[in-house]
Amino acid sequence: xxxxxxxxxxLQGFLLGGSLIVAIGAQNAFVLTQSxxxxxxxxxxxxxxxxxxxxxxxxxxxxxxLVSQYPMLTQWIAGFGVVFLFVYGALxxxxxxxxxxxxxTTAAPMSAKKTIAIALGLTFLNPHVxxxxxxxxxxxxxxxxxxxxxxxxxxxxxxxLVWFYGLTAFAKLLVPLFQRPLTWxxxxxxxxxxxxxxxxxxxxxxR
Numbered sequence: 176x177x178x179x180x181x182x183x184x185x186l187q188g189f190l191l192g193g194s195l196i197v198a199i200g201a202q203n204a205f206v207l208t209q210s211x212x213x214x215x216x217x218x219x220x221x222x223x224x225x226x227x228x229x230x231x232x233x234x235x236x237x238x239x240x241l242v243s244q245y246p247m248l249t250q251w252i253a254g255f256g257v258v259f260l261f262v263y264g265a266l267x268x269x270x271x272x273x274x275x276x277x278x279x280t281t282a283a284p285m286s287a288k289k290t291i292a293i294a295l296g297l298t299f300l301n302p303h304v305x306x307x308x309x310x311x312x313x314x315x316x317x318x319x320x321x322x323x324x325x326x327x328x329x330x331x332x333x334x335x336l337v338w339f340y341g342l343t344a345f346a347k348l349l350v351p352l353f354q355r356p357l358t359w360x361x362x363x364x365x366x367x368x369x370x371x372x373x374x375x376x377x378x379x380x381x382r
Contacts, residue, residue, distance in 0.1 A: 184316075184323040184324075184330065185329060185330040185333075186330060187330065188316065188326070188331040189330035189331065191311075191315060191331060192331030192332070192333070192335060193334040193337070195307045195311070196334060200369070201260055201263070201369065201373055202297045202301070204366045205219065206219055206294075206342055207346055208362070209290065210343045211346050211350060211362075215285070215287050216343050216346070217343060218287060218290065218291060218294075219343075220342070220343040222294045223298060223335075224335045224340065226295070226299065227298075227332070228332045228335060228336075230304065230305065230308035231313075232332075234310065234312060234313035235312075235324055235328045253302045253377045255300045256377050259297070260300075260301075260370045260373055260374035260377070261374045263293070263297070263370050264366070264368075264369075264371040268363070268367040270363040271364040271367065301373070301377075302377065312327075315327075
């Protein structure tokens, strides 16, 4: 019975989706930051989760074949992603070195529209998102569970929902730690490094 549960398409999809999404990246860093600042954090979590669900569904539906046939699409996405991540990282370093320039020890509040736009940019301008959610999940689903691919996809979608909403809720517990300006400066520096490292890794796709 346990073997059947562990080998089920739903659980396998959940485990794969969870393992792919937990990695530290630009998207997760933004979700964490907005949660700590209490700035449209649930909207950000919803946008990121729904974006993953959309990409997984599109990949399972067969668009992953299109992406694999036209590799230039990946290069275009990578190019935009490098610029986007570099600028966002630069802004993080600016907050680290010049916190008073932002008016407070935390970043100046952003409008909901701007926050959602950044969340969408960090999601859809990252080629690795397409490789993970569309190509990898879709290919494994079709290879291992050809008769229950959508059940596998549902498991991966559930992993996204659990992760983003869980990360947002857990971040609330860290709020007391971030009452100190130094903590924010350290976090901004770490986020800047993550953004630039990811941007550097994307440059490999442009060669």
